Amino acid sequence: MAATVPPPPSEPTRDASAEVAPVAARPAMAEPVASRPAAAAPIATQPVIAKPLARERSADHRVTAWRWWNRWIYWLYERRLLAQVKGGMVPQHLGIIMDGNRRFARALGLDPKAGHDYGAGKARDVLRWCLDLGIRHVTLWGFSTENKGRSLEEVAHLHRIFAAQAREFLSDRELHAHRVRVRVIGDIDDFPADAQAALREMEAGTAHYDALHLHVALGYGGREEIVWAVRTALQERAARGEDLATAAAGLDANDITAHLYTAGVPDPDFVVRTSGEVRSSGFLLWQSAYAEFYFCDAYWPEFRRIDFLRAIRSFQQRNRRFGR
Numbered sequence: 001m002a003a004t005v006p007p008p009p010s011e012p013t014r015d016a017s018a019e020v021a022p023v024a025a026r027p028a029m030a031e032p033v034a035s036r037p038a039a040a041a042p043i044a045t046q047p048v049i050a051k052p053l054a055r056e057r058s059a060d061h062r063v064t065a066w067r068w069w070n071r072w073i074y075w076l077y078e079r080r081l082l083a084q085v086k087g088g089m090v091p092q093h094l095g096i097i098m099d100g101n102r103r104f105a106r107a108l109g110l111d112p113k114a115g116h117d118y119g120a121g122k123a124r125d126v127l128r129w130c131l132d133l134g135i136r137h138v139t140l141w142g143f144s145t146e147n148k149g150r151s152l153e154e155v156a157h158l159h160r161i162f163a164a165q166a167r168e169f170l171s172d173r174e175l176h177a178h179r180v181r182v183r184v185i186g187d188i189d190d191f192p193a194d195a196q197a198a199l200r201e202m203e204a205g206t207a208h209y210d211a212l213h214l215h216v217a218l219g220y221g222g223r224e225e226i227v228w229a230v231r232t233a234l235q236e237r238a239a240r241g242e243d244l245a246t247a248a249a250g251l252d253a254n255d256i257t258a259h260l261y262t263a264g265v266p267d268p269d270f271v272v273r274t275s276g277e278v279r280s281s282g283f284l285l286w287q288s289a290y291a292e293f294y295f296c297d298a299y300w301p302e303f304r305r306i307d308f309l310r311a312i313r314s315f316q317q318r319n320r321r322f323g324r
Contacts, residue, residue: 074306081309085133088316091270093137094130095291097283098123100275100299107299113157118301120161124172127214129308131178137213137265141283145187145221159195162218166198170205179211185261186220215262222285229259229286262287270315272308274300290322 098119105115123140130138143158169175169182184199191199199218233255237247257263267287271280276297280288294311296303 078306078309081306081313085309085312085316088313090133090135090312091268091315092135093139093266093268093270094135095139095141095268095271095284095288096126097141097271097273097281098300099273099277101301103275104299104301113154115299115301116154116158116161120165122301122303123165125305126303126308127175127180127212129305131180131212133312135212137215137268139185139215139217139262139268139284141217141220143186143218143220144281145219145224148190148219156192159192162191163195163198166195166202170202176206176209179209180214181206181209181212182214182216184216184218185225186218187224188219191219213265215265217283220261220283222280222282225261226256226286228261229256232259256286260286267291269320270294270311272296272311274298274303274307290320292318292320 101115101119102112103115104118105112108114123142126140127138143162147158148155182202184203188196188199199216230251233251234244234247237250238244242250262284267289268284268291270293271283271288271291272294273280273283274296276295278295280293284291292315294314296307296311298304298307
């Protein structure tokens with residue numbers, strides 16, 4: 001074990017009092033009381049003030065000690081989880097349903113749009129965790145076709161976030177150094193021109209990378225993707241001169257797979273959803289037929305590396321039989 005212990009990570013966002021018992025601090029030392037002149041009248045108020053101050057200082061010491069102890073416990077636990085996970089198989093393609101931004105904001109008394117701001121930064125953290133484990137394909141679902149029906153103000157705010165994130169990604173030296181390729185899957189034709197341009201520039205600027213493939217699902221719906229794939233496959237057959245009956249008779253699962261947004265990408269073998277919701281909501285509906293699912297109670301902005309590693313550990317403990 002190294003002689004110098006690295007500093008603990010930043011304090012986790014969730015209270016872990018259920019896992020770690022608080023550490024009692026030493027009682028605060030009583031403050032010295034100045035000697036009183038013999039002729040002076042008794043000062044009855046001094047002890048009344050001193051005792052509450054001493055109790056407050058003692059409570060502050062206990063809280064500080066508990067927080068530091070909590071941080072160290074989490075840091076050690078995270079190291080242990082990482083060692084366990086790195087020794088096992090990781091998903092070839094990880095899908096993440098980033099859910100819970102608005103509920104996170106409401107729980108803190110904030111405007112729901114602030115939840116989206118916090119969630120945008122979390123996506124970058126998770127991408128780095130995937131790089132650390134060597135996961136080659138990641139799909140992040142950030143905006144569904146149903147989300148387009150939210151208030152105009154919220155949708156406009158999300159469009160601005162997507163444009164800003166695309167520009168930040170394109171200028172991120174670390175992600176360029178790791179050769180991360182980014183593709184947008186979904187229908188963004190109704191996005192503002194500025195957002196569309198930023199997203200297309202991000203795709204073009206990373207098109208030559210191949211170390212990690214990041215797919216960002218925006219304006220995405222699983223049913224809409226399947227409809228688009230079937231329609232496109234039939235149109236191609238019609239262009240070759242086939243009538244509808246012949247084209248429909250010759251259509252098979254491989255034809256549909258070849259025309260999905262994710263054509264050429266391995267199907268996801270693991271899907272994680274945050275916020276405690278237990279459903280897929282149509283995420284990669286065709287591709288996730290044999291995927292393993294993991295549902296985490298944390299809202300997306302408070303999703304920690306510990307939560308991520310626990311999910312990967314769960315995947316490693318499963319026996320995938322593919323119906324056989």
